[in-house]
Amino acid sequence: MDLGAYRPVLADRDTRSALLLGFLIRVPMWAGGVILTLHVVTTLGRSYGEAGLVTAAATLAVAVSGPWRGRLLDRIGLRRTVGPSLVVQAVCWSVAPWVGYAPLIAVAALAGLFVVPTFSILRQVIIRSVPLEQRRTALSLDSSATELSFMAGPAIGVWLATSWHTGWALLVCELASVAAGFVLWLVNPPLTAGPGALAGATDGDVEGAGDDTDGVPADRTGGAPARAPRAFRGFITVPVAAVYLAAACSTLVLSGTDVSIVAALRSFGDTGAIGWVLALWGAGSLVGGLLYGAWHRSFSVFWLLAGLAATTVPVALAVGVPSFAVLVTISGFLCAPTITATVEQLSRQVPERFRGEMMGWHGSAMTAGSAIGAPVAGFAIDHGGWSRGFVVVGGLGLVVAVGGLLASGTSRRAGRRPAVPAAAGAAGAVGTVGADSESGRPAASMEH
Structure with missing residues (x-):
């Protein structure tokens, strides 16, 4: 074990920026989840089960949107993917604190469907920024930063919800997430190694x-590559x-x-x-x-x-x-x-x-x-x-x-x-x- 392995990872500017930005984005995200539950229970006067339905609707929407948003990142890039999300998020969370229970479910689901894929983006930046031999170390730092944000976010959310009206707390917290997403859009970090890398190679x-x-x-027999x-x-x-x-x-x-x-x-x-x-x-x-x-x-x-x-x-x-x-x-x-x-x-x-x-x-x-x-x-x-x-x-x-x-x-x-000899397996290899x-x-x- 070598704790000095973190030194070259942290020396990379892109990695440092991704870790810091990830922490700033995730803190209001965790806080917002707690505030949303407290808003439904205290301000709207609903049960915890009904609060869970709001969270479930948003969570299901996030799960559905993940592959779709990730595919957009691959095809059209960060800014064209994140830009529309920021607009939808800003509108949804400006409205959500002031509507009733049923509309809140719909608004939360729509916001989840257009959530900014920050975890995907930041981990891609980290993977791209460091050599293969440093990837585990860099990703471990990201996981540790996520744990820190998880420890801080809910506590901040509870403090905001008990100090302010939950509607205003929800508005401030979610718009802080939108602002952090805008910073990500503004910085626009590269997600891949670019055209210099081998196209399509792992x-x-x-x-x-x-x-x-x-x-x-990997095949170590010296023969033909194993069938994919x-x-x-x-x-x-x-x-x-x-x-x-x-x-x-x-x-x-x-x-x-x-x-x-x-x-x-x-x-x-x-x-x-x-x-x-x-x-x-x-x-x-x-x-x-x-x-x-x-x-x-x-x-x-x-x-x-x-x-x-x-x-x-x-x-x-x-x-x-x-x-x-x-x-x-x-x-x-x-x-x-x-x-x-x-x-x-x-x-x-x-x-x-x-x-x-x-x-x-x-x-x-x-x-x-x-x-x-x-x-x-x-x-x-x-x-x-x-x-x-x-x-x-x-x-x-x-x-x-x-x-x-x-x-x-x-x-x-x-x-x-x-491995099957090339001559014997040629016919099968074509397909x-x-x-x-x-x-x-x-x-x-x-x-x-």
Whole structure:
């Protein structure tokens, strides 16, 4: 482990700017979510369940918009994608604080559909700005900055909502997000390496990477390249889909843990501890992310997911607030590393020309996992107490992680099979379309 690995990453101006801008954008984003819930409950006089419907409508819209907005980033660039979003966001959030409950659902959904894809944009900037060998470190810094913003945003949101009228608090917070998006539009950082890079090549091809962390190893037999995985849509091959599944499962575990923490502390009769216990959980993730970024190698996302799930299950053994706080902090150590690994692994497997859409699908996968994790944990808690929530979401994470590791082992064994001689396999090669997931070279002469 070398903490000095962060020095050259932070020395890059584009990376520094992306990290700072990401923090400034995400703080009002997290705060806005809390204020929206409090606005529905206190100002509109609705229940928490009805507040959840507003959040669910916006979340579903964000999940639907992710791949679409990412595809626009790939095709028409940052400014032409973000510009219309800023207009729609400004109009929606100028109206939302002053309408009734039913119109608020529609306005929140429309705002979610045109949300500025800041996570996608900033991570693309970071990936483009640093060499391949520094990517894990840079993405770990981004995950750590996200944890800091998550720790600060909700606290600021609660303070604004209790100090001001929730309508004005919502307006100020969301317009601050629009202003941060405008700064992003104004700066207009490049998202790709530009025409000098190999068109359509994966980073493994450009940088000469050939490790096994992506689950599909480079061919080391000296023969012809291994047959490329079949793509379901453009760049989405079986290994890529597996990483998306891991991303969804990681947020399933995290959102289920979030709900279970609240249920546990209510059961212990200490709801006042919810805030600082959640902060400890985030701090554990922050420390874990920084340590992972300084580590000397990457790990498969499925190993990290297995660790995340395996440290989540024992939280169910807590017998009081002190032991619970310790176990929750430990369970947080692999949160940021797991998310970082999903982004890093995808960036190695997916050609640069699809990077915006890749990040869009990644965001949608994580959103879907969050949407599933909370009700799954809630159902388990209703039928077996707070401890059952940790056991169920952790168990689901372990099942997916073990399945991914077994599938990766099968892929590696298949990749080591002797290659078919060129003359014998020529007829079959003509119909093979795609790119080798490790090198990015065409698997055959036939092109789209």
